[in-house]
Amino acid sequence: MSPQDRLAALRAHLAEAGVQGFIIPRADEHLGEYVPPSGERLAWLTGFTGSAGMAIVLPDRAAVFTDGRYTLQVRDQTDPALWECRHVTDEPASEWLKAHGQDLTIGYDPWLHPAPAIERLSVPGVHLVPLPANPLDAVWKDRPTPPMAEAVPHPLAFAGKAAADKRAEAAAALREAGDAAVVLSDPHSVAWLLNIRGGDLAHTPLALGFALLHDDAHVDLFMAPAKVPPETRAHLGNQVVVRPREDLPHALDALRGKRVRLDADTTPAWFSHWLTEAGATITLGEDPCRMPRACKNAVEREGARNAHFRDAVAMARFLHWFAQEAPKGHLTEISAADQLLAFRRQVDRFRAESFPAISGAGEHGAIVHYRVTPETDRRIAPDEVYLIDSGAQYLDGTTDITRTIWTGPGTAPAALKDRVTRVLKGHIALATAHFPSGVAGPHLDALARRPLWDAGLDYDHGTGHGVGSFLSVHEGPVAFSRAARVVPLREGMILSNEPGFYATGEYGIRLENLLLVIPATLPLASKPFLAFETLTLAPFDRALIDPSLLTAAERDWLNGYHARVLAEVGPQVGRDVGEWLKEACAAL
Structure with a gap:
């Protein structure tokens, strides 16, 4: 069934159900970010495969709404003759409904929406009604069966x-x-x-x-x-x-x-x-x-440290391999991601990737949540930017790391080094922050953006998300984001630190480590303060860093971080990788 036929079949079924429109979220009945194949209704109908989004179908028009991570992807994956693509912040679905859904009865599946989401979509002149059965399921004839893996x-x-x-x-x-x-x-x-x-x-x-x-x-x-x-x-x-x-x-x-x-x-x-x-x-x-789950206990914290240590061994092996092979020009986005997965599979207690690796070369790196497919897979060329965002599920912890790499063998352009170094400065600012108990993620988000803001630059996604313990790589309720709930950070929480910069059609930059919230000891503090322990251990690409843009404190942090990576990971990786790691972690 073609995309046009699917949309037509759904509209015909809506007419039989007595409604003129239908709302399709990217969700199953558990409302999580990741859904089984049987819950991929939005992808089946529209072609858009991102992890967040929503579609609204009306009699004469239809739209897909996504956030800043997916504005490029959604346009690539949907048919513009069938679907309007809207940025959910710039044009909220409620405003679109108010403009185009007047006097219509719009159905929704009450299993796929939390009540507040329906309230946000409720606008004068548009009648939203829950349906006893999902009409899309009636036209999705080859829908996969729900999963039945054992607990x-x-x-x-x-x-x-x-x-x-x-x-x-x-x-x-x-x-x-x-x-x-x-x-x-x-x-x-x-x-x-x-x-x-x-x-x-x-x-x-x-x-x-x-x-x-x-x-x-x-x-x-x-x-x-x-x-x-x-x-x-x-x-x-x-x-x-x-x-x-x-x-x-x-x-x-x-x-x-x-x-x-x-x-x-x-x-x-x-x-x-x-x-x-x-x-x-x-x-x-x-x-x-939710909150006890977010505040890892002592065993889970130590498990996270151990999992990141073992993951660091796999990352070092991959980065060494990539440094040898990328300048030859024969790698592709898929072959590079496959090799990283192969290294991780050699690690004790590995169970799976924590999400499909984002392996983006050149212009694909500018697609924030790019997912390579056989159709989009492209060669990783010499002298360009490669972004690899990946993670693993280990029995004792969940990892998530992003590195931006210059493929060589030539020298990276000065303007590119400027952007990467500004992202690194923001990363360091957040990693080294001390803050009083009661401060929340939205209060700290600007720290990571300041070096980019100073140059009139920004990125259209949150700076970090919570991470589970052998659970979801994206865990609430905390996040570094202006749009996040004001939930105070607490000891034991694990969050990502991932500022970035994206030049559409050219390259993407993102530098990500995971942080553990720990108590801070400050000599003048009259109340409890918190800080971060960096869990992730992998070098940043020195070929993309302009040392002249770093302050003395930033340079000290980077040199200290790299010294730690070398001291802890170096003895575990063998002679060849160890020699490469020495060079990769050399002081600036």
Whole structure:
């Protein structure tokens, strides 16, 4: 079925359902960034494969809305005769609906939207209605079946706290708030609370399912029973009851007259609709697992350090290999990414990539979340910029690193060095920040942008995101971003530090390490302060750095960082890689 035929078939089905339009988010019923093939509705309909976006179909027009990471990609992947491409910040979907959807009835699938998202789309003159079944699913005839990978125990040696203790603490928080139960629709919270992992997604070790945590610490786990083998049932214990998803409505009906907590931002609107009809009292509050999950315990912190150390060995081997091969001009974006994956597969406790590697040469690096395909794969030429953003899932931690590399053998242009060095200065500014307890990510975002702002430059994405512990590489609720929620940073959180710069049609620059929030000891401090420990260990490409633009303090930081990389990683990589690493980490 062609893209035009798919859109026509959907419009015909909407007419049968009695609505004139439909909203298609890039989400499944768990509202996460990564979805299984059966949840890729937006990609199937529009061709756009980015990890964030939404489409709206009206009788005579249709639009796809994306953020700054995907403005180039969405235009490359969609048919302009069928789809308008809109920047979600510059032209919000609500404004587009207000302009083009007057007097229309627009349907949505309440399983695929949190209630606040529907509220943001609600504008005068446009009637939004939940539909009992998703009309797109009716026309997607070859839709893949939902994943059925088994849920497996996550050992205490990596989790750091027993599931029974986590359930008891979360239940105590419910009782203190007067809530009888909380809906856990985010499978990351289910995985963390019960110390289980799975294989339902390609890059995030989740067993997809829902849970009800009750104030007495028992849990109803709604997951296909075939996904929970005897070993996992024994691990869960008697206070966790596995029930098929079809039991959800009955379980919610049993909460009539009770206070039930929903995290409005992470829970499908379907739950609030059903609980209201069931006669429960809905209280809005944060998922009680979210903040404890973000603040890694001592075992998880040490696991993150160990995982990054082993990942650094793979990165050193890759960077050495790339330095030898790239000037020859025979590498491609796919072959380079495949080689990095091969090095990581040799590392102990490796399970998967934490996301599909962003392997972009030249102009492809300017596409912030570029994903190379056999159709777009191109040769990595000598004397150009190559950007590789990648990560891994290890049993004891999740990694995410970006390096921007000059392919050589010639000298990089002065203007390019200027841009890279400004990005590096911003990276250093954030990595070395000390800040009082209570400061949040949005308060620190500008530190990484200042060197670019000084030259009238910027980048159209957040500076960093939270990272899980053998969970999602993108974890809330914290982020370095002007658009992020004001959530104070706390000890044990892990975030990325990834400022960048992008010259459309030419190159992209991004330099990313992961940071662990730690206590800071400052002699004049009269209240608690925090700082960052850099977890990632890999050299920055000295061929792209202009030392004259660095202050003495910045130069000292970079030289100290490189000395640490050499001291810790060098002894693990063998003679040839070690000799290369000495040169790559030489002091400026």
